[in-house]
Amino acid sequence: MAQENSEFQFGGIHHLALVSSDMQRTVDFYSGVLGMPLVKTIELPRGMGQHFFFDCGGGDTIAFFWFPDAPDGVPGVSAPAALPGEGEIVSAVGSMNHVAFTVPPGEFERYYVRMQEKGVDVSPILDHDDSPAGSSRVLHPGVYVRSFYFRDPDGAMLEFACWLRAFTPADVAHPARTGAERAGV
Template sequence: MNNSDPKFEFRGINHLALVCSDMRRTIDFYSGVLGMPLVKTLDLPDGLGQHFFFDCGGGNTLAFFWLADSPDAAPGIAAPKGLPDQGELASAVGSMNHVAFAVPPEKFDEYRSRLKAEGIAVSRVLNHDDSPAGVSREVHAGTFVRSFYFQDPDGALLEFACWTREFTEDDVRHEPKTAADRRATSVR
C-alpha cells in the first residue's frame, strides 16, 4: 500500500528510549553481543542520570536512560515476563511490549544461531500468518513475517524479524477493539 499524500512524512524511528539498570552491562549487550555501535552519550543535568544512543541501522537508533531514581523492573507489567512462545505476551497499557529489529531474511537463521552461541536464550522461530493460531511450523504463502524473540539483561523483550511478503489492502480487514472490549484483571 502506498499513501501518495501522507499527513506527515515519516522516515522511520529516530529513537526508541528504554530504561536500563546498568549502562555498562547495556553497552556490553547492545554493542558487544548485538554489534550496535554506541553513537552518542549524554550525562543528564543535576545527577539525574545518563542517556546513550546505539545505531540500529537505517538511520534509526535505540536509546537507553540510566536514571538514578528508577523503580525496579516490573516483569508482566512494564514488559512481558518471558518469551511469547512460552505464553508470555502480556504487558500493561502504555508499556513497551517489545522491540523488533528488521534483519535480512537470508541471515535470519544464522543470526539466531549466533545469539544461541553467545548463550542468549531465544524462542523458537515463529512464522506469523493469518491462521487461527497466528503462526505455522513452515513458511507458506500466507506467512508475512518470520521472527524469534529474546531478552536483554534487564528483561526487555527483543525480536529479530524479517518480512516475507509485501502487504496488500486485504491485510487490513479486522475491526479494531476498544477499551470496552478489554478483560478487566483484578490485583489480588
C-alpha cells in the first residue's frame, strides 16, 4: 500500500484525539471491550481535565480528552447520525467522521462475531468496491476493503477494516471537488 512521500517521512498516526464525556466509561470500552492497553494518563493543569492514550497497534495511539465543561456531541454534526448502510453518514466540516482500525483479513469475520458477542451493535459487513453503490454485501474479486462499523459510548463512529489488495495508479481516478460545489455555499 505504501507510496513514497517526497516531502516528509511519516511513520503513521501518532495519535488521534477525541473528546470523552466519561473517561472511566471510555477506559472500560477501549481497554475492556476492544482490549487496547491504556499506556499514558495525564491530568491537565489548572483543572482543565484529563488526556488518556490507548495503544491501537503499530506504534499508534488513540487518545481522549475529558473536559469538565465540554458540550455534548450532536449526531449529524459532530459525528454521523447513523452507521454506513443504515442511514445518513454526513458530519460537519472539521468534525471527525470515523476512526478505522486495521485488522487482519484472516480474523475479520471472527472479529465481527466477537464484537456482537461482546454486546456491541455493529453494522452489516460492507465489502467496499468500485461499483456505483460503493459497496457490496457479497465478497467478490473487485472488493478492495472489508469493514464493519460500530460506536463508542459517546457516539464516535469506529470501523474495523482490512485491505484486500494493493492500490495501483488506476485507483486515483476522480477529480477533487471544491468548496464551491457544496450545497448552500
